[in-house]
Amino acid sequence: MITGPARAGEASWAEFGRQLRSRRRAAGLTQLQLGLRVGYHHSVVSKLEAGLREPPIGLVRRLDSVLETGGELAAVIAAPRDVPHGPGRFLADPGLFSPLPGADNTEGHGALDPRHWPDRLPAEGLACPLHGTAGCAVPDRSELPALPELLGASSALVAGSAPPCGADAEPDLLHGLTAVLACLIRETFQQPPDDHRVAVVEGLLRALARWADAVNATGRLPYGQLRLAAQYAQVAGRLRMDRGQSAVAMAWFGHGLRWADAVQDAPARATLLSDTCTLVRLDGDTHSTLAYAVGVGEVDTGRRWMTTLSGLYQARGHAMAGNAVECRRHIALARRKFARLDRRDLLEAPWLAGAEGEMRMDSAIGGALRDLAVATGDRSTARRAVSATARSCASVPPEMRTTRLLLTLRLADSWACAGDPAAAAALAGEVLADALRARESMVSAELRGLHSRLAGQWRDVPEVRAYRERLLDAGG
Structure with a gap:
């Protein structure tokens, strides 16, 4: 029996x-x-x-x-079917919900820009945590509490008090919190992440985790809450990574992966692994870079956007190791997968669609070729990096200011690797002040790499000497 x-x-x-x-x-x-x-x-x-x-x-x-x-x-x-609904019993390990980084604080952040408020989901690559890419409408911004009050809205729902945003409170609040995250992502495109934005994302994320924990304790799988928490964790980790806080970033990525796995959210798992791969690459860990890059593609081999990203990340890992054959092979594989993206791919990864997708592909390929040129000293590879990065830089949307700054520095470094330090110094000089003010870890990494190249065999070139003098005057 x-x-x-x-x-x-x-x-x-x-x-x-x-x-x-x-x-x-x-x-x-x-x-x-x-x-x-x-x-x-x-x-x-x-x-x-x-x-x-x-x-x-x-x-x-x-x-x-x-x-x-x-x-x-x-x-x-x-969802398990044999878990009693009594108090103290959980559908998932309660360790999923604590301990969490950050603090419960949304103070100091101004009102969200109404121009960024989406009408429907998906928005900024964020699908509805309940209905995926079905095209859900979101509540009007005026119907939701102010940001500090959103921290307590989930607790009110669990406690059974008055709904904070209409009769169908839970879906509306999940839709609204997704729209808030989309607005915060759009803000980050336009200006560097600051302490207040980090605090808002982490404060709302901690509230989401408490909400999920409370729902879980009633014997109901907190499906939408965990899917949305995984999206918030990816953004929180990315903001911390941009600020060079790799330990906290890794903690958020780890929580996000556990939440995504609990509800079998493949797109969230792939994006979290992608950012984890970037984090370990910034730390110079080649073996971990390759391991996470392979993991992105293994999430679901039927989703071409995942295998495209996996190929690009593997190309960068092999470039760091100086393996030209494998680097170029994975670039070619990524290009083939990218050319075959279908409707589902572009719904789940809209940043790979159209001109923005081409820009991101050229950016990643240019980065891999530049890394390979650094590792091998091959100037022909560096010239190919110049071509790919120049195409990418020319098509960056105006609002993506940090991306433009990063790519300009990468293009300058590619010129240095290609044997043209004057062009490198001229390009870098145009953005030097912005680069020195920037707090993003990837911008800082590009600047350090460029300076190490210019300070090497090119230190006596007049244009480089002039650039270094400007750098000293600026206190860099």
């Missing part, structure tokens, strides 16, 4: 089957048509709907995508 966990697992299969059948019929698809779309025989779909087999997680993700459920099928499989 089957008992215990096995029987509980079969119960979740049956619930999954009921949900799958309902979603398929709502989409107007036969079992044969759905099977063709996800790459499985229709008999597999039939067995899944009958609850006769365990759904493979890769297939679950494809079904969620094709049926546009926003991850609801994955949530069915992720």
Whole structure:
């Protein structure tokens, strides 16, 4: 006789089957048509709907995508069915929710710019934590509390007091908090991250974690809360990384990965691994860079945007190691995957669409080729880095000021690696004051690399001497 966990697992299969059948019929698809779309025989779909087999997680993700459920099928499989709803029992390890970095503080941050407030989700690459890329409307900004009051809004919901934003309080608050994060991301494009913005993101994130913990304690999987918390953790970690605070950044990335895994959120896991890969690369750890780069592609090999990023990150890792063959091979693989991105890819990774996507590709390729030129001393590779970085720099949107600064420094460094220190000094001189004021770790890393090249064999070139004098006068 089957008992215990096995029987509980079969119960979740049956619930999954009921949900799958309902979603398929709502989409107007036969079992044969759905099977063709996800790459499985229709008999597999039939067995899944009958609850006769365990759904493979890769297939679950494809079904969620094709049926546009926003991850609801994955949530069915992720949620245990045998956990009592009494007090003190949890659907997930309570260690998911603490200890957390940061503090509960949103004071000092002005009102969000209404021009940045989105009408619908996804926005700034953030999907709805409940419904994915379905195109959810968000509440009007005037309908939400002020930022400091949002910290207590989730607690009010859990405690059963008056809803903070309408009758359907939980979805509205999740939609509104996603829109707030989109606004904060847009602000970061226009100006460097400051203490107040970091505090706001981390304060709201800590409130989200408490909300998720409280929902979890009632016996209900906090699916939307954990998905949104993973998105907030990625931004919080990125802000800390930009400020050179790598330990706190790694802590946030780690929490985000655990939250994303708890609800099987593949896009969040891939973006968190991508930023972790950048963090260890900035620390000069080649082996960890390659390990995380491979991990990005392994999240879901069917999502081309993930394998594109994986190829780019692997190219940079191999460049750091001076492996020209592998660097160029992964650049070529990334380009092929990028050329084949489909609608789902661009919904989940809109920053890879159109001109912005081309800019980001050229930026990453230029960075890899520059790193390879530094490691090998090959000037022909450096000239290819100049071409890729110049294309990227020319197409940076005006609002992405920090990106333009970083790419200008990288272009100058590529010219130095290519044997033209005068061009390098001229380019860097145009942005020297901004670069010295910048607090972003990646800008600082580019500036250090450029200065090490110019201070080496090119220190006696007149243009370089003049640049170094300006640098000393500026206190750099």
